[in-house]
Amino acid sequence: xxxxxxxxxxxxxxxxxxxxxxxxxxxxxxxxxxxxxxxxxxxxxxxxxxxxxxxxxxxxxxxxxxxxxxxxxxxxxxxxxxxxxxxxxxxxxxxxxxxxxxxxxxxxxxxxxxxxxxxxxxxxxxxxxxxxxxxxxxxxxxxxxxxxxxxxxxxxxxxxxxxxxxxxxxxxxxxxxxxxxxxxxxxxxxxxxxxxxxxxxxxxxxxxxxxxxxxxxxxxxxxxxxxxxxxxxxxxxxxxxxxxxxxxxxxxxxxxxxxxxxxxxxxxxxxxxxxxx
Amino acid sequence: xxxxxxxxxxxxxxxxxxxxxxxxxxxxxxxxxxxxxxxxxxxxxxxxxxxxxxxxxxxxxxxxxxxxxxxxxxxxxxxxxxxxxxxxxxxxxxxxxxxxxxxxxxxxxxxxxxxxxxxxxxxxxxxxxxxxxxxxxxxxxxxxxxxxxxxxxxxxxxxxxxxxxxxxxxxxxxxxxxxxxxxxxxxxxxxxxxxxxxxxxxxxxxxxxxxxxxxxxxxxxxxxxxxxxxxxxxxxxxxxxxxxxxxxxxxxxxxxxxxxxxxxxxxxxxxxxxxxxxxxxxxxxxxxxxx
Numbered sequence: 001x002x003x004x005x006x007x008x009x010x011x012x013x014x015x016x017x018x019x020x021x022x023x024x025x026x027x028x029x030x031x032x033x034x035x036x037x038x039x040x041x042x043x044x045x046x047x048x049x050x051x052x053x054x055x056x057x058x059x060x061x062x063x064x065x066x067x068x069x070x071x072x073x074x075x076x077x078x079x080x081x082x083x084x085x086x087x088x089x090x091x092x093x094x095x096x097x098x099x100x101x102x103x104x105x106x107x108x109x110x111x112x113x114x115x116x117x118x119x120x121x122x123x124x125x126x127x128x129x130x131x132x133x134x135x136x137x138x139x140x141x142x143x144x145x146x147x148x149x150x151x152x153x154x155x156x157x158x159x160x161x162x163x164x165x166x167x168x169x170x171x172x173x174x175x176x177x178x179x180x181x182x183x184x185x186x187x188x189x190x191x192x193x194x195x196x197x198x199x200x201x202x203x204x205x206x207x208x209x210x211x212x213x214x215x216x217x218x219x220x221x222x223x224x225x226x227x228x229x230x231x232x233x234x235x236x237x238x239x240x241x242x243x244x245x246x247x248x249x250x251x252x253x254x255x256x257x258x259x260x261x262x263x264x265x266x267x268x269x270x271x272x273x274x275x276x277x
Numbered sequence: 278x279x280x281x282x283x284x285x286x287x288x289x290x291x292x293x294x295x296x297x298x299x300x301x302x303x304x305x306x307x308x309x310x311x312x313x314x315x316x317x318x319x320x321x322x323x324x325x326x327x328x329x330x331x332x333x334x335x336x337x338x339x340x341x342x343x344x345x346x347x348x349x350x351x352x353x354x355x356x357x358x359x360x361x362x363x364x365x366x367x368x369x370x371x372x373x374x375x376x377x378x379x380x381x382x383x384x385x386x387x388x389x390x391x392x393x394x395x396x397x398x399x400x401x402x403x404x405x406x407x408x409x410x411x412x413x414x415x416x417x418x419x420x421x422x423x424x425x426x427x428x429x430x431x432x433x434x435x436x437x438x439x440x441x442x443x444x445x446x447x448x449x450x451x452x453x454x455x456x457x458x459x460x461x462x463x464x465x466x467x468x469x470x471x472x473x474x475x476x477x478x479x480x481x482x483x484x485x486x487x488x489x490x491x492x493x494x495x496x497x498x499x500x501x502x503x504x505x506x507x508x509x510x511x512x513x514x515x516x517x518x519x520x521x522x523x524x525x526x527x528x529x530x531x532x533x534x535x536x537x538x539x540x541x542x543x544x545x546x547x548x549x550x551x552x553x554x555x556x557x558x559x560x561x562x563x564x565x566x567x568x
Contacts, residue, residue: 016422043454044425091452143297145522146319172452173368175318175481176524202454205527241456246527246549253553259560268531275560276538 002069004164004196005032005055005086009064012050012219024050026219027064034163037190037197039207039227042216043241048200051216052168055198056086069163084113087157089167093149094142102144102152103128103137109160120159127155130193131185147178151185158189164196165189171203183209204231204243208266215240228264247271278344280307280330280363280443285339287325299325301499303339307477309442312469314490314507315479318522321496323479324368327445330477331363332356361390364441368448370432371425379405379423379431380416386439404438405431407468409460426457430464437468444468445477450485458482462489483526487511487547497521508545528552539563 012025025047032038042048053059054066057073068086071078090096099105103124110120128134131151136144141152150170157165167186171179183206189195199210207213213230215223217240223230231237231244234252238244244252244266251265251274265271287300299322307313307330315323328334329341332348341348343362346355367373376382383404387397402412408430415423420431429449436444446465450458462485469476480486486493487507495503495510502521503510510516511529518524525533532544532552540559546552 044452044457169452175522176483177318177519177522180524202452202458204455241454243455246531249549250531250553250556253549254556257553257557259557268527268534271531272534272538275535275556276540276563 002034003031003067004034004036004069005030005198006067006070007031007051007054007064008067010054010061010066011063012047012054012059013062023219025054028219028221030214030221030224032164032196032198034196035190035194037187037209037211038199038214039210039212040198040200040214040216041202041204041207041242046216047219048216049168050219052088052166052198052200055164055166056088057082058088084160085162086164086166087160087162089150089153089157089165089170091169091172093146093153093173096153096156097141097149100140101137102133102139102141105141105152106137106155106159109156113160123159123161124155127158128152130158130189131155132181145178146174147181150174150178150182154182154185154189162195164198166198166200168200169202170199171201171206179203179206204245207231208245215242226264228266231266232264278309281305281342282329282336283340283342285329285336285341287329287334288337289325291337298499300329300336303329303501305494305501305504307443307475309475310473312476312489312491313478314486314493315477315496316481316483316486316493316521316523317496317502321522322499323496324447326496327365327447327477327479330443330445331359331365333365361439362441363443363445364436364439366433366436366444366446366449368451369429370436370449371420371428374420374428374432377419378416379410379418379420380412382420382431383434383438386435390439400438400440401434404434407437408434408464410434426453426460429453430461433461441474443475443477445479447479448481449478450480450482458485465489481523483524484528484547487526487529495521495523512544535559 007028007030010025010028011023013021013023016022040048057079060074066073068082071082097105098108106124106127107120110123128137131154133151141149171182186197187209190197201207208227213227214221231248234244247268248266251261251271255261261274282303282305285300285303289297289299317323335349343359348356348359374382380401383401384397387400405412410430420428449461466489490507493507493510494501511525528547532542536542536544542555542559546555
């Protein structure tokens with residue numbers, strides 16, 4: 001499979017208030033193939049967002065390297081290609097919306113690419129359709145719900161036709177229904193368009209939807225695997241200040257009490273089937 | 278003595294094309310010492326509602342009283358004292374930090390109350406202690422050099438230092454990791470238990486609201502749609518939570534699923550330990566019956 005993102009020995013340092021040099025990213029190695037859906041979890045300050053910013057050259061490595069489809073993020077000649085290949089969506093939808101109509105907002109990126117207006121219209125329509133917001137193209141973004149705004153922000157990124165979508169806690173400010181809407185839209189993009197997804201979140205039940213979970217702690221990747229494997233390590237995940245889905249938690253407690261259960265239970269349905277076949 | 282909202286309506290930008298109704302005929306009494314959770318989807322009126330509790334917004338019609346005094350009556354004093362007695366922690370309160378040291382930031386409110394420096398110092402110390410940031414370690418540090426969770430706790434300490442009788446918090450755990458979230462809620466719970474301060478908590482986090490709040494309000498389309506015990510809401514089959522932008526606590530959803538498969542379980546349980554015990558007992562019973 002083609003490699004989408006290739007991170008080798010990446011270090012990113014900053015100075016703390018005592019003037020000491022600290023590593024926000026400490027020799028990180030990570031390969032993400034085209035079409036993967038990777039969730040990144042970790043405590044606040046563990047380096048998740050710093051990592052995300054390296055993926056489209058908002059930050060560049062102090063040492064090591066970050067390659068986006070083979071393009072080195074430190075080579076400024078690649079900057080625009082990299083930014084167009086990797087679209088970013090951030091936590092607060094209100095900070096990402098620029099226009100007063102939904103369709104104008106989504107058109108902002110393609111307009112800046114200097115595309116023909118016919119092409120722009122097509123891209124805007126397609127992007128809004130992909131996130132299920134076609135009916136709102138004439139609406140004012142500030143009157144939409146949080147989940148709808150965030151889907152408009154995603155559409156704005158999609159209109160640039162990126163190959164990879166990096167979402168940094170896109171659901172942190174949303175209500176449960178808004179969270180579900182955004183997660184479903186992202187899953188659909190991944191499934192139907194084959195877009196590579198890097199999804200940073202504090203909600204473990206969202207990480208379960210990914211094909212792969214990367215766990216960060218103190219600037220390092222300390223776990224990397226399928227959700228069922230990662231969330232089976234209940235004690236380790238807890239010791240990192242994180243949580244596991246409720247089904248994994250209960251399953252582990254039952255195992256410890258001597259009830260035989262198959263490994264890798266992370267969803268409610270899986271636990272229900274295992275307990276009452 | 279309590280906060281009472283009587284027939285409160287509020288409309289944003291009345292008389293303009295952007296006119297938007299945000300609250301419709303709200304009647305609500307908040308007693309001292311209550312722990313109230315408020316849930317509802319974005320745009321349902323939660324934030325507008327809480328901003329009426331200390332007079333930041335004046336109702337378009339209806340009345341808000343604190344201990345029987347109209348917040349928007351003739352006396353300006355009432356409003357001033359309401360701002361102190363009803364402490365408000367907004368979403369992302371760390372964006373409001375501005376002083377050079379943690380001490381000065383937390384001291385800002387008490388100083389504005391005209392308290393002497395000794396009283397200010399003791400309040401700051403107590404408030405920082407409440408949020409788990411001992412003054413000895415943190416008072417002299419810059420608030421901008423702390424982690425996100427710590428900054429948020431400094432901002433909350435700034436409100437606690439006013440020693441309000443009612444503490445209103447709008448999404449205090451948004452954007453925090455699971456441990457940060459647990460810590461904030463634990464501290465709010467401790468504060469509630471030790472001071473008897475009333476707490477009004479706006480949140481999307483069902484697990485926490487189910488565990489902490491004794492009374493739950495559900496806002497929907499500018500009105501209060503439900504007012505009662507959390508457990509009653511989660512088990513009322515007539516209410517479609519999804520319509521309110523609300524979901525069941527994960528543990529409740531799991532219990533419902535297990536019950537549907539025939540395990541005899543009490544689906545009001547919230548604690549994971551209790552749930553796993555109940556499952557073991559239910560499995561045992563099922564085996565006994567089938568034998």
